[in-house]
Amino acid sequence: MNKKIILRRGKEESLLRFHPWIFSGAIHHTEADEPLSEGDLVEVLSSSGHFLAIGHWQIGSIAVRVLTFKRQPIDQTFWQKRLAAALDVRRAIGVCGREDNDTFRLVHGEGDNLPGLIVDIYGSVAVMQAHSVGMHVCRMEIAEALRAVMGEHLKAIYYKSETTLPFKAQLEQENGFLWGQSADNVARENGLRFHIDWLKGQKTGFFVDQRDNRSLVEQYAQGRKVLNMFCYTGGFSVYAMRGGAKLVHSVDSSAKAIELVNANVELNFPGDTRHKAFAEDAFKFMDEMPGSTADSQSSESYDLIILDPPAFAKHKDALRNALRGYTKLNAKAFEMIQPGGILFTFSCSQAVNKDQFRMAVFTAAAMAKRKVRILHQLHQPADHPINIYHPEGEYLKGLVLYVE
Numbered sequence: 001m002n003k004k005i006i007l008r009r010g011k012e013e014s015l016l017r018f019h020p021w022i023f024s025g026a027i028h029h030t031e032a033d034e035p036l037s038e039g040d041l042v043e044v045l046s047s048s049g050h051f052l053a054i055g056h057w058q059i060g061s062i063a064v065r066v067l068t069f070k071r072q073p074i075d076q077t078f079w080q081k082r083l084a085a086a087l088d089v090r091r092a093i094g095v096c097g098r099e100d101n102d103t104f105r106l107v108h109g110e111g112d113n114l115p116g117l118i119v120d121i122y123g124s125v126a127v128m129q130a131h132s133v134g135m136h137v138c139r140m141e142i143a144e145a146l147r148a149v150m151g152e153h154l155k156a157i158y159y160k161s162e163t164t165l166p167f168k169a170q171l172e173q174e175n176g177f178l179w180g181q182s183a184d185n186v187a188r189e190n191g192l193r194f195h196i197d198w199l200k201g202q203k204t205g206f207f208v209d210q211r212d213n214r215s216l217v218e219q220y221a222q223g224r225k226v227l228n229m230f231c232y233t234g235g236f237s238v239y240a241m242r243g244g245a246k247l248v249h250s251v252d253s254s255a256k257a258i259e260l261v262n263a264n265v266e267l268n269f270p271g272d273t274r275h276k277a278f279a280e281d282a283f284k285f286m287d288e289m290p291g292s293t294a295d296s297q298s299s300e301s302y303d304l305i306i307l308d309p310p311a312f313a314k315h316k317d318a319l320r321n322a323l324r325g326y327t328k329l330n331a332k333a334f335e336m337i338q339p340g341g342i343l344f345t346f347s348c349s350q351a352v353n354k355d356q357f358r359m360a361v362f363t364a365a366a367m368a369k370r371k372v373r374i375l376h377q378l379h380q381p382a383d384h385p386i387n388i389y390h391p392e393g394e395y396l397k398g399l400v401l402y403v404e
């Protein structure tokens with residue numbers, strides 16, 4: 001390899017502990033026959049010239065994403081081995097090769113030693129997403145390797161990186177199929193069926209990461225009046241209905257999401273009148289509920305509430321506002337939930353840690369003067385593994401609370 005990055009003295013330490021990122025400030029100089037271009041493979045050396053790693057280089061604060069700490073070619077065999085290892089983990093977890101479940105995350109970036117790459121499987125379609133220029137450059141090789149590893153199960157690979165690639169790299173990549181075609185967009189999760197909008201939907205089309213937490217909602221739903229706030233495709237709503245909820249209200253500010261949730265409820269429970277969806281802002285909806293000061297828009301008062309908002313803090317600078325947002329939102333839920341109610345509350349902001357999130361929620365409970373007990377502490381599922389050398393990979397946090 002003729003492109004080398006030499007680190008400043010002492011900056012090799014995190015790499016020796018297998019952390020997969022190199023920040024731009026750690027780089028002393030580069031040695032290359034021609035100027036580096038974004039997405040290039042580079043060899044990383046310590047200040048004394050020792051080999052440390054090979055990774056993808058790009059402009060930005062994270063300058064190199066490490067693919068390997070060994071001297072090895074990054075070729076078809078490499079990609080196949082990594083993807084096969086990821087599939088082995090999913091087999092061990094028990095999320096694939098099942099009649100009732102064909103929806104799972106196959107590759108979770110750093111958690112699968114493939115920084116910058118996400119692959120979600122929906123039935124016979126893989127939706128691939130690159131978050132780094134390097135993974136984008138390698139997309140066809142990776143697609144080939146995916147086909148080899150997944151075998152005949154796979155009918156198409158859809159590439160959905162329009163909004164995840166660094167804007168400044170000016171790649172102007174459009175979403176589309178890299179291989180095959182599929183119009184069948186119904187996937188199965190724990191025996192329930194969901195329309196997956198990989199063409200236009202958020203993330204890869206579905207929030208695969210809430211699968212286990214949705215199952216837990218199902219267990220608590222019997223006879224309850226459920227409010228699923230920030231419902232998106234209505235995953236929690238459909239599970240609550242199967243769990244025997246008395247009624248389920250789904251709320252999302254996006255009209256497209258409300259179309260999706262209605263379609264998914266209809267797919268699983270055609271003609272079921274227990275469900276109603278509202279295209280409305282969460283705060284506005286809750287302000288208008290009984291238990292709060294404003295006039296009520298419905299005579300129902302909920303005893304199972306799910307709060308799964310979008311990431312309030314996309315980066316560290318937004319932390320204070322994000323925590324305030326979580327407190328305000330949760331306080332509203334504590335004000336309106338019936339005695340004996342169950343609150344499922346989540347944060348998917350990577351910049352907010354578990355303790356900060358708890359503090360925001362506990363502050364909210366105190367503000368609403370409710371007595372609250374923790375029943376469960378939730379997190380991302382096993383097919384979103386956390387590489388212990390990359391603790392930043394832990395992002396989803398949740399609490400299940402019993403509210404007296």
Ligand code: SAH
Pocket residue numbers: 206207210229230231232233234235236251252253254257280281282283308309310
């Ligand atoms: N719970 C969902 C995922 C939620 S994603 C699931 O299990 O699939 C967050 C959702 O919040 C998005 O669909 C977005 O449209 C919605 N949203 C964002 N801001 C909102 C607001 N102020 N009020 C209501 N919904 C909002």
